[in-house]
Amino acid sequence: MNRRRSDIALAAALLALALFPLAGSTFYLQLVTKIMAMAIFAMSLDLLVGYTGLVSLGHAAFFGIAGYTLALLSPQYEAANLWTTLPAAMAACAMFALVTGALVLRTSGIYFIMVTLAFAQMAYFVFHDTALGGGSDGIYIYVKPEMKLAGRTLLDLGDLGQFYDLVLILMTAVYLFLRRLLGSPFGRALAGIRANEQRMRSLGFPTFRYKLAAYVIAGALAGISGYLAALQFGFVNPEILSWHNSGIVLMMVILGGMGTLHGAIIGAFALVLLQEVLANQAWFGEAAKHWQLAMGVLIVLVALFLPRGLAGLGARPRKGSADGR
Amino acid sequence: MDFYFFLIQVLNGVQYGLLLFLVASGLTLIFGIMGIINLAHGSFYMLGAYLAWSLAQYTGSLTAAIALGVVLTIALGIALEQVLFRHLYARDHLYQVLLTYGLILVFDELRSMIWGDDVHGVAVPALLAFSIPLTENLSYPFYRLAMSAVCLVIAGALWLLIRHTRLGMMIRAGASNREMVQALGINIRLVYTVVFALGVALAGFAGMLAAPVSSVFPSMGGQVLIISFVVVVIGGIGSVWGALAAALLIGMADTFGKVLVPEVSAAIVYLVMAAVLLWRPEGLFKR
Numbered sequence: 001m002n003r004r005r006s007d008i009a010l011a012a013a014l015l016a017l018a019l020f021p022l023a024g025s026t027f028y029l030q031l032v033t034k035i036m037a038m039a040i041f042a043m044s045l046d047l048l049v050g051y052t053g054l055v056s057l058g059h060a061a062f063f064g065i066a067g068y069t070l071a072l073l074s075p076q077y078e079a080a081n082l083w084t085t086l087p088a089a090m091a092a093c094a095m096f097a098l099v100t101g102a103l104v105l106r107t108s109g110i111y112f113i114m115v116t117l118a119f120a121q122m123a124y125f126v127f128h129d130t131a132l133g134g135g136s137d138g139i140y141i142y143v144k145p146e147m148k149l150a151g152r153t154l155l156d157l158g159d160l161g162q163f164y165d166l167v168l169i170l171m172t173a174v175y176l177f178l179r180r181l182l183g184s185p186f187g188r189a190l191a192g193i194r195a196n197e198q199r200m201r202s203l204g205f206p207t208f209r210y211k212l213a214a215y216v217i218a219g220a221l222a223g224i225s226g227y228l229a230a231l232q233f234g235f236v237n238p239e240i241l242s243w244h245n246s247g248i249v250l251m252m253v254i255l256g257g258m259g260t261l262h263g264a265i266i267g268a269f270a271l272v273l274l275q276e277v278l279a280n281q282a283w284f285g286e287a288a289k290h291w292q293l294a295m296g297v298l299i300v301l302v303a304l305f306l307p308r309g310l311a312g313l314g315a316r317p318r319k320g321s322a323d324g325r
Numbered sequence: 326m327d328f329y330f331f332l333i334q335v336l337n338g339v340q341y342g343l344l345l346f347l348v349a350s351g352l353t354l355i356f357g358i359m360g361i362i363n364l365a366h367g368s369f370y371m372l373g374a375y376l377a378w379s380l381a382q383y384t385g386s387l388t389a390a391i392a393l394g395v396v397l398t399i400a401l402g403i404a405l406e407q408v409l410f411r412h413l414y415a416r417d418h419l420y421q422v423l424l425t426y427g428l429i430l431v432f433d434e435l436r437s438m439i440w441g442d443d444v445h446g447v448a449v450p451a452l453l454a455f456s457i458p459l460t461e462n463l464s465y466p467f468y469r470l471a472m473s474a475v476c477l478v479i480a481g482a483l484w485l486l487i488r489h490t491r492l493g494m495m496i497r498a499g500a501s502n503r504e505m506v507q508a509l510g511i512n513i514r515l516v517y518t519v520v521f522a523l524g525v526a527l528a529g530f531a532g533m534l535a536a537p538v539s540s541v542f543p544s545m546g547g548q549v550l551i552i553s554f555v556v557v558v559i560g561g562i563g564s565v566w567g568a569l570a571a572a573l574l575i576g577m578a579d580t581f582g583k584v585l586v587p588e589v590s591a592a593i594v595y596l597v598m599a600a601v602l603l604w605r606p607e608g609l610f611k612r
Binding site (some may be wrong): 049055057058106107109110111112114115118119122125126128129153202243244247250251252254285290292293295296297298299300301303304307 | 356412416418422424428429430434437550554557558598
């Protein structure tokens, strides 16, 4: 697909999403809101996996830390302020990314996968075992944050339709931001690191700093999705940091086709909708209880037969291997 | 902390460390020789424990259950390597992560369908079900000592296998240069199948041994997997002796962490890992 055509397709998809609340019921509005938040999560991971060549299996840590930041900053019976809590959540994620990134980026390849997983698990245990975040029960967020400008409420986040709009706007903003970033000299340097880090280093690029910057940006953007998810469901518990969450988002990136930002969005929609379909009791009866089995088999099949994901289905094969090596 | 209390902690640390070694050695062998990152390794541990529990009910003896279970896990390892993992050798780690993540979901769901989601206890064999008195009110269960002994025997057998047998020679050669080994007329695919089945059996066996001590529960695979990753990272990927040293280090750190600083005990092993990464990013015993 050439760029112009894909832009038109994308604009049409966004328009359809913007008009969706006119037609969708509450259930589907909830579902699509959740998916769009996950799409932000998947895009942020795609920056690492697809564009920088860093396969992280600990991305859920950022998702969870942002959610906990909102929960901890929310006063019990009053509304928090979105203008302060969202940046705070992103900053907390960026800090965690900076500290752990400086460590995990000393490793590469298979070590990187294992070490990102291990640090995310450490974050999980911090929230699970200490009283900081209410232990394994988590925390409820009783009042949704406010989004006010000069005393006027811009969007009422307690209203599902208006919250949907916020998530859609943020998803679009993250998409445009990442597209701009990846087209910039910084983004080209990341692509160079992915293709051949040694050569980039010999060209004089401080590759460690570039990778660390990408890691911090990815962490902060993942924070947006974690914040939105915590806001939508009104509670956080340690399970949002669990490595299953990291695995699912990685699955979204690969299913959609990594290294293509719109692929991450497609992957988020495909995976969550697939899960809904497989777990649908009306269609599959008793077998729907075992949707995880079908999901697992599908993941195995994607790994074996669909290395470039759904976004790669329509496109012609590019030169070079599917693995991008 | 008096001497016997200290001794018990040391024994616990060693026992936990040796058990971790069984799981981590398979993980590190599979990576070092075949270049595969296997997230489903913890599932084999979990399957081993459930096999021990259910077979012990059928046969009435844990020993018989373990013997049968080992045969079954070897068969599972061979089947998985032949059908799935064989296609992953030339692929990026990303697809290995993906496929083995899918396998975790499959094994978890199969476990839930076959055995349910309950926690089960497994009885220690009557012959080993006694404790060694240390002082008037402190004693140490003999089964745990026997477990450590069995783990040590297996570590020794692994050493013999890798250092002093023809198969071990092929394994070591295959790890350093696959093409050259093939050119010399050795069936490297067969070596890979053997290594993978060995790794699966080691993880499964560890689960069977641990069943009476830790009981049998659904999330046991994920827990042991991540700690084993830490062990492999500290020890250096591909190094069996690194895995042994790191497993004992982690076993001790975890056991004493739980006694001395219970609030942060879960984070201790990760802090140890972070320290090792700062000092030697490729692990203590990089090959």
